[in-house]
Amino acid sequence: MMRRVAVMAALLVSICLSPNAQAQPQQVVNVFNWNDYIDPYMVQRFVRETGIRVRYDIYDSLETLEGRMSAGRTGYDIVVPTSEPTFSRLARAGAFRPLDRSLIPNLANIDPALQQQVASADPENRFGALYLYGTIGLGINVDRVRALAPDAPMDSLRLLLDPANARRLRACGIVMMDSAADVIPMVLRYLGKDPNSTAPEDLRDVERTLMTIRPFIRAFSSGGVIEALAGGQFCMAFAYSGDVIQAAARAEEANRGVTIQYVAPKEGAQLWFDLLAIPADAPNPEAAHAFINFLLQPDVMANITNHVRYPNGVPASRPLVAAEVANDPSVFPTDEMRARFFTIGAVPQAAERARNRVWARFKAGR
Amino acid sequence: MKGRLGRALVLALPWSWMALFFVVPFVIVLTIAFAEPSEGLPPYTPLWRWTEEGGPIIQLNLANFRLFLEDPFYLEAGLRSLRVAAVSATLCLLVGYPMALAIARAPERWRTLLLMLVILPFWTSFLLRITAWIGILQDQGWLNGALLALGVIQEPLQLLYTDIALYLGVTYCYLPFMVLPLYATLSKLDPALLEAAEDLGARPSRAFLQVTLPLSMPGVVAGFLLVFIPAVGEFVIPELLGGPDAQLVGRVLWMEFFQNRDWPLASALAVVLLLLLVAPIAIFQARAAREAA
Numbered sequence: 001m002m003r004r005v006a007v008m009a010a011l012l013v014s015i016c017l018s019p020n021a022q023a024q025p026q027q028v029v030n031v032f033n034w035n036d037y038i039d040p041y042m043v044q045r046f047v048r049e050t051g052i053r054v055r056y057d058i059y060d061s062l063e064t065l066e067g068r069m070s071a072g073r074t075g076y077d078i079v080v081p082t083s084e085p086t087f088s089r090l091a092r093a094g095a096f097r098p099l100d101r102s103l104i105p106n107l108a109n110i111d112p113a114l115q116q117q118v119a120s121a122d123p124e125n126r127f128g129a130l131y132l133y134g135t136i137g138l139g140i141n142v143d144r145v146r147a148l149a150p151d152a153p154m155d156s157l158r159l160l161l162d163p164a165n166a167r168r169l170r171a172c173g174i175v176m177m178d179s180a181a182d183v184i185p186m187v188l189r190y191l192g193k194d195p196n197s198t199a200p201e202d203l204r205d206v207e208r209t210l211m212t213i214r215p216f217i218r219a220f221s222s223g224g225v226i227e228a229l230a231g232g233q234f235c236m237a238f239a240y241s242g243d244v245i246q247a248a249a250r251a252e253e254a255n256r257g258v259t260i261q262y263v264a265p266k267e268g269a270q271l272w273f274d275l276l277a278i279p280a281d282a283p284n285p286e287a288a289h290a291f292i293n294f295l296l297q298p299d300v301m302a303n304i305t306n307h308v309r310y311p312n313g314v315p316a317s318r319p320l321v322a323a324e325v326a327n328d329p330s331v332f333p334t335d336e337m338r339a340r341f342f343t344i345g346a347v348p349q350a351a352e353r354a355r356n357r358v359w360a361r362f363k364a365g366r
Numbered sequence: 367m368k369g370r371l372g373r374a375l376v377l378a379l380p381w382s383w384m385a386l387f388f389v390v391p392f393v394i395v396l397t398i399a400f401a402e403p404s405e406g407l408p409p410y411t412p413l414w415r416w417t418e419e420g421g422p423i424i425q426l427n428l429a430n431f432r433l434f435l436e437d438p439f440y441l442e443a444g445l446r447s448l449r450v451a452a453v454s455a456t457l458c459l460l461v462g463y464p465m466a467l468a469i470a471r472a473p474e475r476w477r478t479l480l481l482m483l484v485i486l487p488f489w490t491s492f493l494l495r496i497t498a499w500i501g502i503l504q505d506q507g508w509l510n511g512a513l514l515a516l517g518v519i520q521e522p523l524q525l526l527y528t529d530i531a532l533y534l535g536v537t538y539c540y541l542p543f544m545v546l547p548l549y550a551t552l553s554k555l556d557p558a559l560l561e562a563a564e565d566l567g568a569r570p571s572r573a574f575l576q577v578t579l580p581l582s583m584p585g586v587v588a589g590f591l592l593v594f595i596p597a598v599g600e601f602v603i604p605e606l607l608g609g610p611d612a613q614l615v616g617r618v619l620w621m622e623f624f625q626n627r628d629w630p631l632a633s634a635l636a637v638v639l640l641l642l643l644v645a646p647i648a649i650f651q652a653r654a655a656r657e658a659a
Binding site for chain 2: 071089219349357363
């Protein structure tokens with residue numbers, strides 16, 4: 001929370017610092033991004049270099065973003081949806097403006113292989129520029145988990161989904177990401193099924209599995225678990241990779257004996273991609289293109305990755321990333337880990353309702 | 367003649383206000399409630415189309431309303447919301463009645479100040495006040511800290527994300543809505559009535575039960591409704607303070623709207639909720655009008 005305040009303060013300062021404030025009618029770019037998902041100094045640098053003012057808003061769930069985008073006239077120039085299911089659905093609905101490649105020469109910096117991978121959600125990469133990507137897995141307070149469950153596997157989803165383990169970790173606190181769309185595919189994968197399955201019997205198995213660990217879950221979180229994990233409030237989280245790694249970095253800084261580790265489970269972890277996109281009715285598309293082009297510079301991307309601990313899609317940034325981040329396999333996964341990642345797709349609305357119903361019952365615990 | 371025009375002008379303002387900020391939004395929600403979800407912007411089908419001859423075709427989809435009857439999920443959420451609202455309104459009454467009575471019987475010069483103190487929390491953002499309660503109630507919060515320091519408990523109590531926190535939050539937030547109408551009725555009571563009761567030999571408790579309480583019933587009912595009605599649809603407080611099992615109707619509405627992206631179903635739910643809540647107000651109004659006549 002404090003850090004978010006600091007980010008906002010930094011951004012306000014940056015707005016005031018903008019050089020030609022009175023010179024010409026000033027351009028503005030309205031950015032709507034995930035919480036804790038940029039290096040605030042890079043925003044300041046953008047303002048300094050381009051003279052374009054930045055209005056920066058944050059969201060903590062794709063639902064918030066999609067709800068507002070569906071209503072239209074958001075007033076935002078930049079949004080950062082996840083490729084599946086949100087980006088693909090909004091793209092099909094006509095919510096985005098095609099990127100003008102001539103205004104974003106730095107699109108050439110993006111790894112073609114990764115571009116290829118997001119093309120299933122964004123055919124020909126027409127609407128989206130890859131920003132950051134990552135996985136979803138377990139954030140573990142190493143010492144406390146070892147102390148309470150010494151024989152439990154530290155690299156497996158069994159640590160969370162086997163009630164024998166979850167029961168022992170109840171005392172130190174388990175927090176679950178409040179997202180049916182992310183947790184249910186993970187459980188399907190754990191059960192050896194297709195993560196995108198919508199078969200009612202598979203969903204029933206998921207519900208049964210989740211219900212066995214429900215009594216041991218202390219909280220459901222949206223908006224991240226960085227502070228709570230770093231502060232030792234919880235000892236295990238199912239969360240976004242970068243959030244856990246940020247928590248680990250913060251715990252180390254605080255030096256209060258908390259060691260946090262990110263685990264991409266050996267059963268497989270969901271791989272996701274966040275894309276920079278411009279809403280169809282963006283008021284300042286030109287400034288939006290300039291913002292995307294600015295972000296895609298290798299040194300800017302390196303700073304962002306250093307700050308948020310998510311890998312980016314610009315390979316030339318890699319040598320500029322701090323060594324301890326660049327060499328951390330939980331940030332930049334090895335090829336062997338990559339082979340076990342899976343991606344999710346959009347499911348039909350009826351299936352989605354069934355999933356959310358399972359989720360509601362799971363949260364309610366009945 | 368002139369008087370009638372003036373009255374029409376005076377009445378036009380509240381009526382146009384109602385039309386603009388209640389009727390128009392309600393009609394929009396109502397039309398969405400009869401539509402079908404679709405993948406597009408906005409994510410539902412239009413209610414009417416034009417035929418080639420230029421005539422309109424209106425398609426009303428009633429499936430949403432039927433679902434509420436068939437699927438117990440919605441009914442359960444509704445009943446749970448009613449329970450939370452009723453308990454909270456009762457708690458507000460139990461806390462608010464003595465407060466209102468004390469203010470009404472306080473010396474004249476103190477009353478304005480005391481009323482100000484009741485309204486004072488409104489000067490801070492509602493969200494900030496709820497967030498402050500998180501700080502008080504969480505495991506490492508002030509309340510647990512104080513209890514631990516006093517040695518009352520050895521382990522922090524889980525208060526946040528429980529029903530206790532939920533009721534506390536709702537009661538705290540809506541208390542002024544109970545106190546103000548109660549104060550309005552109680553301050554108008556003729557003290558001579560209590561003196562008469564005393565002269566006739568009634569003890570204070572009996573005078574309260576037989577004189578003050580019955581005469582303050584309009585304030586009790588008004589306060590109860592003012593707390594009960596918004597509490598039924600309350601979303602923020604259960605979301606921030608309540609446990610994950612607090613599946614109230616506001617949460618269900620949010621889920622249909624954002625997670626399932628089913629705007630028509632969410633709208634239908636909103637319409638049903640509104641109609642269910644309008645009924646008790648209408649009855650209360652009708653009774654009040656009859657009594658006044």
